[in-house]
Amino acid sequence: MKKPQMLLSSSSILTLAFLMSISALDTAAANCSLPGGSPPCFASMAPSLLPVTVDEGAVEINGFQVSHPSDNAIVGTTSGKQASLVISNGGTLENLRGIVGDVAGSEGEVLVTGPNSAWNNIERLIVGNDGVGTLSIEKGAKVTSGPFSAVGWGAGSVGNATITGTGSHWSFDYAMDIGSGGKGTMTIADGGALSGDDLFVGYDTDGQGSLLLKDKGSSIDVNEFYVGFYGKADVKVENGAELKSALIRLATQAGSEGLLEVSGKGTVVTTGPILAGTSGKSDIIVRDGGALNTNSLRMGILAGSNSSVTISGSNAKLNADEIWFGNGKSTLDFHHNNELYEFSGKLISKHIDGNTWKDGITVGTHELHQSSGKTLLSGDNSLFQGKTYVEGGTLLIGNKLGGDVLVSGGGALGGSGAIGTTDALSTVTIASGGILAPGNLNGGLTINGDLIFAAGSSYQVNVDPKSNASDHVYVSGKASLNGGSVLHVGASGNYNPFSTYRILTVGNELTGAFNGVTSNFAFLTPELIYDYAKKTVDLKLSRNDMKFANKAMTANQRSLAGALDTLKADGNALYTALVTLGDDQATIQSSFDALSGEVHASAKSALIENTLLTQNAITNRLRSAFSEPVATPPIEPLGYGPERKQPTAFNSVVDKDRVAATYGGWAQAYGHWLKQDGNSNVGEFSASSGGFVAGIDNTIADSWRVGVLAGYGQTSFHSNDRASSGNSDNYTLGAYAGSQWAMSHGVLAFSSGIAYTWHQLETERSVAFNGFSDRLNADYDAGSLVAFGELGYKIAAGRSTFEPYANLTNVYHKTNGFNETGNTLAALNVDSDKTNTVFTTLGLRAATTLDLGNISPKARADIGWRHAYGDVDSESSARFTGSDIFTVGGTPVAKDVATLEAGLDFNLLPSTVLGVAYTGQFAKDVKQNGFNVKLAVSF
Structure with missing residues (x-):
């Protein structure tokens, strides 16, 4: 920013061109015409009543109060010229309207810095009207604006606003646009704050808005928050910042685009309902420790809309009581790397009839994706009637899930809940490379509908070492075993090596067979027993010919294992523990050494x-x-x-x-x-x-x-x-x-x-x-x-x-x-x-x-x-x-x-x-x- 300059060209307008500093002039009259007169020169005009127009050059209000509530403060009024205004050291400026970068080709810059420094705009404040405008609020300074505020207002305009430092604050009434018809950007960092009624980012058709809220102590507190109304919006909340709103709307009108990204430990966005993709394209990303809290998330509301929500990275959290899927395309993607991520909200397929949300008929495309990590769905999702794609990681059903499920290569489906309902049957398909792993010994997984195992798929089974209980799947309809394999994975414990475990029960029809069965036991061989009349499949474990000594690697282990091979099986707990060891060389060796x-x-x-x-x-x-x-x-x-x-x-x-x-x-x-x-x-x-x-x-x-x-x-x-x-x-x-x-x-x-x-x-x-x-x-x-x-x-x-x-x-x-x-x-x-x-x-x-x-x-x-x-x-x-x-x-x-x-x-x-x-x-x-x-x- 340039040093202050001033050209006094009339009795009512202060236009700056040459060096000066307005600093604690009190009420002394100023009468000066520069250039031309011989300074010093004085006039009877009271400086505290002067309106400010900065055409070119710079002016500083340093510890001085300037008030003109009936006129405007304009910085940057001429194309091709640069103008700036500094309000510092407790100085204040009050005016009717503030405009920074007024006409096309002009460049205006305003810096409000330091505690007690303030710029109060009674009606409106526009940063980048038709030109290029920059507003910086720092070090505890305050800016207020009336019923309308904008950053990047007119077509072709560019507006930039930054609010940095603890205590720095911009408070607005009614509405603020960031990227209304032009390009607008705002950064709030290091404890800065923005508050007001309705905040729009990417308001008009050609508007492009970008908002970055970052750092612990930085905040936004508004009534309604629009991310991409007609235009395009990019909003990022990160590194411990906090955003509060009563309502968030993304991609409201057709052709609009809205991105909301919440990331970083301690970062929190808290709101009432979220309307994501009313008619446009919306993306919500919650990642790496960020948290998004809402009582209701509604996705893909009207036909033609496209809405996605992604949970990624580690320790991110989407806390939603319910998620509604509407008439458009809606995608919820679990793409994290957590050992276990629990989502307890309800997933509900709905449709819009006029202005009313209704159950029962699915109009849009509703998709649930499990891409990575392990996810537990613990809520009642029986009213979800879309499709679930398990493409990576593990999806656990802890309660109910409606709709069809496809498990493809790299993905695993498990849990102890139910898929489908008696009123809305589901089809679960385990494709090549996919895994079905119920993982609950006390009840297993229920499928109200049909189950298909494709060639190349696998069924992972755990069995209880203390009983005949095992992982189990109950299928009310038809189970088609078109190949695939059963992989027995033993839980920790002393197994009865001669037990039989039921792993599949079918209500309607059992067809086909698995290609084979394998086990992670080193000294037991599994066998599958099919009963097509009773529509059941059992797993039996028997001692194989593998000697303990064959798994020993050192002289001590070989000597010990040779003695273990002479033990009798009957009632010998040590022998039972040994024969049920998993086929892991390191585990076997450490057991022998112990x-x-x-x-x-x-x-x-x-x-x-x-x-x-x-x-x-x-x-x-x-x-x-x-x-x-x-x-x-x-x-x-x-x-x-x-x-x-x-x-x-x-x-x-x-x-x-x-x-x-x-x-x-x-x-x-x-x-x-x-x-x-x-x-x-x-x-x-x-x-x-x-x-x-x-x-x-x-x-x-x-x-x-x-x-x-x-x-x-x-x-x-x-x-x-x-x-x-x-x-x-x-x-x-x-x-x-x-x-x-x-x-x-x-x-x-x-x-x-x-x-x-x-x-x-x-x-x-x-x-x-x-x-x-x-x-x-x-x-x-x-x-x-x-x-x-x-x-x-x-x-x-x-x-x-x-x-x-x-x-x-x-x-x-x-x-x-x-x-x-x-x-x-x-x-x-x-x-x-x-x-x-x-x-x-x-x-x-x-x-x-x-x-x-x-x-x-x-x-x-x-x-x-x-x-x-x-x-x-x-x-x-x-x-x-x-x-x-x-x-x-x-x-x-x-x-x-x-x-x-x-x-x-x-x-x-x-x-x-x-x-x-x-x-x-x-x-x-x-x-x-x-x-x-x-x-x-x-x-």
Whole structure:
């Protein structure tokens, strides 16, 4: 918009051409002729009484009130010229009539901006009379107009209006046209509002109207709303806006076109009756969260009209108490993507006789389309006498529906209601690719009329696992089975695999047959039984030749499935649940995995790993008893006896005070966390352990140290993949011995030990598949015996020591047999088992003393490679009651592991040492992290 300009050409008309600003002139007289005079110049005319005509250029009413209720305000009066008016900063303009873009070829623009700024038009306001007009109302400004308003009034005119910002408002009386004879557009956004009596969009024959109402807080509130009266109209309400009206009419006159689109979450159009397509073409689209609320929607009212209503996208809602279908063509299309869309209104076929709506005779073309998504018709639609086309998705009849139904490829018809009435019979045709799926086990679908299955069609049947009830169709007339197939789809539950289910009953005549029957059961074969005399079709299920093992994919599943194949069918709920599994490979595999009891095998490897913690504690104790700590937190003696002299050759790498002790006590606490990744055969497994080991020892034969130990710990484990968990209380007793010998360049160290751990285990696992479920528990014992020997060679290098070492450890593990407890035959009887695993470790330890001022901690590190031999694959052998034995594997003991340890020792007092160390083990698919903590006091 141009800066304000003014040309004063007479005493009564203010025509703008040169720069000026009318701003708070109060009542001072203005007497100025520009150009020509020498400013400043004054006249006796009061500015507050001046009418305004803007021919060219711009004027601003800034914080000033201009009132001339008996004359007009015209902006844009000359062809080929541009004129503008700004009302701002609380300024107001009052006039009789307002015209923006008066004559053809002219361009006028008015901006009303800011709170308290206003333009009041007593009679009318026309934006785009014969020229181009633009009106912008923003930032809380107000515009009012009298009995008539228009945007795009005359033929060839163009009108544009925008109302934006909270508090911005255009209020009109009687009527407003958007696109009356020309092209009119209006946008209401960001909290703007429009209110008045009757609103027409696309009024006259050549009129083109477009209205966009958008954003939360934006609104239209009118009495009657016409979308395409004689002309063409496009109305969109979106993004949370709200429109209210007592009545909405679309495409009222012949040749008119009207579109109403409601979209976006929170967008609501609320009205009384909607007359859609009285004589013209109307389209209503409700989509993507929008809602259209009406007490009555009347479509295709007069002959020659064409009306459509479409519900599309997700979460859109058409709330209509009733929908009437008239003399024209009317189409209601459910084209959404909701999992379930319920329409509870009534669909009624009517006809217009004069000005009266009547029932009973259908004159127009009435169509109901199911295009996508799943739609439930829950209202009484028995008075609908048009045609229903199910072309995609699923249409469920929850009450009554009149008229014929055609289900074509990609569409499915179901529900528990009735199609047709005894007074108006219907024909239901399932065409090639179409599906009939009643989907109600307690009554099924009733067809008052005839049913036709074409070649290539299908009938989907669900059966009740607890009875002989099934999906069922009752046909009062004739059922023609011209091919097609029956597809049995089993609901979740434990079926009687030898039941017979009635799926079709015919009242008049049963002809033809289905081409065949298929099932989604992997281990049952369906069979159809026709009784043409009784006019019934039954479905029978029988066990087929498919073995459980044929559906297994992994070693564990194959072993388990082989045992399941030996179960007897009679009265075995587990067997029944298995044979009624659907033919879905993933479901079958997960069912086998749930039954396997894999957790019992995986627990063994966790307990074997836990046993190695005792071996590490013994090794640490013997090293610390002979020398300064080299790698792990040394287990300091808790007390020492009288000293005994040792060979001087030890001095460079051995702590003489510790060797001198004849007896001592020690303690070490530990904790670690183990995670083993799963694979196609076994599930992921995690375990955590915590506990302590304590012992006493003595020096014998000058250089040998021997002792005994005891310990307690607890191991918790779980496998989320197998819905299994457990814990073990571990009690340990052991003995150990070690010595050191001086060599030419260092000291040769030997450590050995033996310990036995009693394990008391508790496990719990859940089994759930195909309606079968149980929670299984077990309490049982196991034992682990560990024996080891280690050689190391300690070398001194200044303040540091280095020790390459080799370790050989053997772990013997035995699990006692036990029986799981539960409520079903899924409980396992598990055999006892023995394993023997050998570990070799090669590594290097190092230690040094750090100088940190007042403290001198000892830093330690250990890196090694451990290899496992023998029984590294943890297995468990079990059987179900009545089955053969089977063996499943759990997470194995890692064959090759990198070991890591690092720690610090602090001498808090001459007789007190605090040590902390990190421990880790890393292998393919295995990670273990832990810590050791010791506090030792000597006396």
